[in-house]
Structures are given as C-alpha cells and as structure tokens.
Amino acid sequence: MKTTHNFNAGPCVLPKEAVKAGIEALQDFNNSGMSVIEISHRSKDWEAVMNECRALWKELLQIPDDYEILFLGGGASMQFCMVPMNLLEKKAAYLDTGVWAKKALKEAKAFGEVVTVASSAESTYNFVPKEYTIPVDADYFHITTNNTIYGTEIHTDMDSPVLLVADMSSDIMSRPVDVSKYAIIYGGAQKNVGPAGVTFVIIRKDILGRVSRHIPSMLDYRIHIEGESMYNTPPVFPIFIMTQTLKWLKNLGGLKAIQKINREKAGLLYAEIDRNPLFRGTAAKEDRSLMNICFVMAQGHESLEAEFLDFAKSRGMVGIKGHRSVGGFRASVYNACPKESVQALVDCMREFEKIHK
Numbered sequence: 123m124k125t126t127h128n129f130n131a132g133p134c135v136l137p138k139e140a141v142k143a144g145i146e147a148l149q150d151f152n153n154s155g156m157s158v159i160e161i162s163h164r165s166k167d168w169e170a171v172m173n174e175c176r177a178l179w180k181e182l183l184q185i186p187d188d189y190e191i192l193f194l195g196g197g198a199s200m201q202f203c204m205v206p207m208n209l210l211e212k213k214a215a216y217l218d219t220g221v222w223a224k225k226a227l228k229e230a231k232a233f234g235e236v237v238t239v240a241s242s243a244e245s246t247y248n249f250v251p252k253e254y255t256i257p258v259d260a261d262y263f264h265i266t267t268n269n270t271i272y273g274t275e276i277h278t279d280m281d282s283p284v285l286l287v288a289d290m291s292s293d294i295m296s297r298p299v300d301v302s303k304y305a306i307i308y309g310g311a312q313k314n315v316g317p318a319g320v321t322f323v324i325i326r327k328d329i330l331g332r333v334s335r336h337i338p339s340m341l342d343y344r345i346h347i348e349g350e351s352m353y354n355t356p357p358v359f360p361i362f363i364m365t366q367t368l369k370w371l372k373n374l375g376g377l378k379a380i381q382k383i384n385r386e387k388a389g390l391l392y393a394e395i396d397r398n399p400l401f402r403g404t405a406a407k408e409d410r411s412l413m414n415i416c417f418v419m420a421q422g423h424e425s426l427e428a429e430f431l432d433f434a435k436s437r438g439m440v441g442i443k444g445h446r447s448v449g450g451f452r453a454s455v456y457n458a459c460p461k462e463s464v465q466a467l468v469d470c471m472r473e474f475e476k477i478h479k
C-alpha cells in the first residue's frame with residue numbers, strides 16, 4: 123500500500139487496528155459465518171458490541187451514572203435542531219466561534235429566542251471570545267469546543283450558570299473532560315472516534331421533559347434512551363468501527379496518554395510554523411487547536427501557496443489544503459494521526475524553506 127500522511131479534516135485517518143478488525147468482521151463476524159453487516163441488530167452478538175461500546179465510552183470519559191450515551195444517525199448537524207427541540211422553551215444562548223457554531227445557532231432560532239453572547243466572526247474566527255455574560259434565564263448555553271475550520275479550541279471545561287451543551291465533534295476523546303459540567307456533549311464520530319454515519323450524544327437524563335412542544339419520536343432523546351439507541355436500526359458498521367477505535371485508545375493508555383501525545387504532535391508542528399519564515403499561524407496562540415492546525419504563507423510569500431501544496435503532495439501529504447472558506451493550509455492531527463506524519467510535514471516545510479532561501 124502507498125505511504126501517505128493523511129491530514130484530512132473528517133472523515134480522516136483511523137487506527138490501522140480498527141480498520142483491520144473491520145475488514146475481518148465484514149468477512150466473518152465472531153465465527154458466525156456471516157458478516158457483521160448481515161447479522162440481526164437484535165441478536166446477542168450485536169448486543170454485546172453495543173454494550174462494549176457503551177462501556178468503553180463510560181470508562182474512557184468517566185461518564186457519571188446519571189448520564190446516558192446514545193449512538194444515533196443524522197450527524198452532528200442533526201443535533202443542531204435536536205438540542206433546541208428537546209431543551210429550548212423560551213431562550214437559548216450561543217457562543218459564535220465558527221461556521222459550525224453559526225449553523226447550530228441558526229437552527230435554534232426556529233424554536234425560540236436565541237442570544238449570541240459573543241462572536242469572533244469579524245476577525246474570521248481566529249480566536250475564542252472570553253469576555254461575555256451568559257444570561258441566567260437561558261434554558262441552555264451552547265459552545266463548540268473545537269472549531270475545525272479555523273483551528274481554535276476551548277481547552278478547559280468551563281462553568282456555566284445554565285445547562286451547558288457542547289458540540290465536541292472534532293476534539294472528543296482528545297483529552298480528559300469533566301463530563302459533569304455538561305448537560306449534553308454531542309458530535310459526529312468521523313473526526314476522532316470512528317467513521318461517518320454515527321453520532322454520539324452524552325446526555326444528563328434529568329434535563330429532559332421540560333419543554334411543552336410535541337417532539338417527533340425519532341428526534342426525542344427520551345425515546346432513544348428508552349430504546350438503548352435501538353429504537354430504530356442503528357448504524358451497525360460505524361458503531362463496530364467506533365468500538366474498535368475506542369479499544370485502540372484504551373490500549374494506548376486512555377485520555378491522559380492521548381492528551382500527552384496530542385500536545386507533542388501539535389507542539390511539533392506549531393513550533394515549525396513559528397520558526398519557519400515562510401509560514402504563519404492564523405489562530406490566536408492561546409486558542410490554538412491541538413486537532414486542526416491552520417497556517418498560511420507568511421507576508422511576502424503568498425504567491426508560493428500553490429507551489430507548497432504541490433510540493434507537499436509529492437511527498438505524500440494528503441488533505442492539507444485549508445477549508446474553502448479560509449484558504450491556506452490546515453493539518454488535522456486527530457488522535458489516530460501518527461507522530462511520524464507530523465514529522466514528515468515538518469520536514470517538508472523545512473525542505474521547502476531551503477529551496478526558497
């Protein structure tokens with residue numbers, strides 16, 4: 123197989139072990155003579171996978187007992203409407219830190235009053251606002267902990283006077299999290315915990331049942347809790363790969379261990395961006411994401427952008443072109459991205475510098 127360094131933003135690189143286990147289970151699951159996608163989702167064998175997956179989530183994130191973990195369809199984008207539908211009675215507060223935050227906010231407007239407590243839109247979302255007041259009469263406060271497109275991240279678990287809801291699509295399982303500070307944590311699996319097709323929702327059970335509207339069954343968290351994520355047919359194969367990905371993470375030493383590795387990887391690349399006169403980081407230093415590292419050609423070297431992309435491509439780098447809304451470069455260095463890939467990108471930037479001296 124060709125050697126590539128995969129910096130895709132999502133779907134993205136997954137642990138080799140998880141992919142391999144997937145291939146095996148696709149051919150013959152548990153010596154059943156059937157593929158994992160051919161068995162009944164009501165079978166004992168499948169129930170065991172669901173239970174293992176839930177147990178891994180609980181163990182790795184130390185999820186308290188009054189929370190439920192759900193595996194749903196629809197992507198993180200479905201949660202943009204499911205959250206307000208289930209929680210918003212009068213007013214909700216949102217922190218506008220990027221495209222995804224903005225999309226979440228827009229959906230909520232259909233269900234009640236929405237207050238934007240702060241926004242960094244005017245500076246192309248290159249920092250996370252810190253001075254703002256959360257209205258105490260809001261039903262909840264929504265944040266996006268990692269802004270995938272702009273490379274900014276909220277690195278700590280904040281205190282909120284109202285229910286705190288977090289889209290953690292792109293930094294879930296990258297560090298230990300104090301789950302008890304959140305009412306809901308949700309995200310698409312395809313950045314750090316598996317393939318596209320499954321959405322995780324960690325939810326404190328006592329926050330439900332407070333809104334007066336009718337909620338369609340498929341959008342009602344209570345129905346999915348009651349059905350243990352099998353009210354309807356769950357996305358079985360994505361859940362299987364997610365389980366394997368979490369097993370890999372556990373074997374690696376869990377969230378403290380991966381946090382250390384993530385700091386090392388991001389540190390390596392940011393150090394090169396700061397050192398190399400041809401490049402410049404775009405996110406405010408204190409808010410730099412450990413998952414998505416955004417940079418551009420430094421002032422005076424802008425014309426080299428396309429050339430660097432080609433140069434990097436010829437050395438096996440994949441997916442480093444910045445999001446179409448911001449341009450430049452973005453290296454996504456999620457949990458499963460090996461340190462060797464980050465080193466290869468750093469080497470590539472150094473070589474490019476030599477050529478252009």
Ligand SMILES: *Cc1c(COP(=O)(O)O)cnc(C)c1O
Nearest residue numbers: 197198199222270289291292310
């Ligand atoms: C990718 C992403 C989404 C969208 O996820 P889908 O599963 O495609 O709906 C939402 N929020 C954040 C922070 C993301 O990175």
